[in-house]
Amino acid sequence: MIKLNRPNCPNQTELDTMKNGVSAEWSSISQPLKTSLKNALKEACCGKCMYCESMVSHTYFGDVEHIKPKDKFPNLKFDWDNLGFVCAKCNNAKSNKYDGDTPHINPYTEEPNDEIIFAGPMIFSKNGSERGKITILDIDLARVELFEKRKTRLEQIDKAIGQCNGYENSRLKADAIEELKKEASEDKEYSLCIKYLLKSHKIIE
Ligand SMILES: [Zn+2]
Known part of the structure; x- marks a missing residue:
């Protein structure tokens, strides 16, 4: 999970109309409106899930996520600031979980790296952060499939670091860095976990 910038809402007027509608359900949102919102959110996170940083595949278009669940916060159902872009697995895991005392990390409003860290492909809460723990638990960010994907990426990069270190020519080395x-x-994909690897090799600060 990395810090994200929330894009401008592409359909604020339509969203406000839905918000002010009588007992409007999220399911009653028109497909073009939903697609437009989703596209704006997806673009702003480079096509990756806001929680796990997996690239959302072309075969599965991803979901619009309600950061605060819509059944617990019906007044935020059509609130642009409450929407995000997620993969199916994170969406299913999170479902309608939400703890008001220990809210999940919101990458649109805070720096996730203040609450979570990586050791290789493994994710942990930072300095015992309970919000980090709850987020990892509820969204299942330590799931085996993610662990394996992060591990594969780290192995590829580790190999490239080895090659880089082997160069004697300074220009080749600088290009590789x-x-x-x-x-x-x-x-x-998985850029925060990769940052930890590059930092440990002093390639980035
Ligand atoms: Zn995800």
Whole structure:
């Protein structure tokens, strides 16, 4: 999970109309409106799930997530600031879980790295953060499938680091370092976990 910037709402007027409607249900939202909201959110997180950083596949278009569940916060059902973009697995795991005393990390309003850390492909709460723990637990961010995907990415990058370290030519080495830095950019899958690996090799600060 990384810090995200919330894009401007592409259909604020229509969303407000839904909000002010009498007993409007989320399911009654028109498909074009939903698609437009989803596209704006998806683009802002480079096509990745807001929670697990998996690239949402082309075969599965992803979901609009209600950060505060719509059945517990009906007044936020059509609130742009309460919407995000998620993969099916995180969406299913989170379901309508929400603890007002220990809210899940909201990557649109805070820095997730203040609450969670990585050790290799493993995710942990930072300094015993209870919000980090609850987020990992409720959204199942330590699930085996994610662990395996992160592990594969880290192994690929580890190999590239080995190659980089082997260069004697300074230009080849500098180019390889620049390429490695790109692996931790926001559009790459599992970028926070990769950052930890690159930091440990002093490739980034
Ligand atoms: Zn996800």
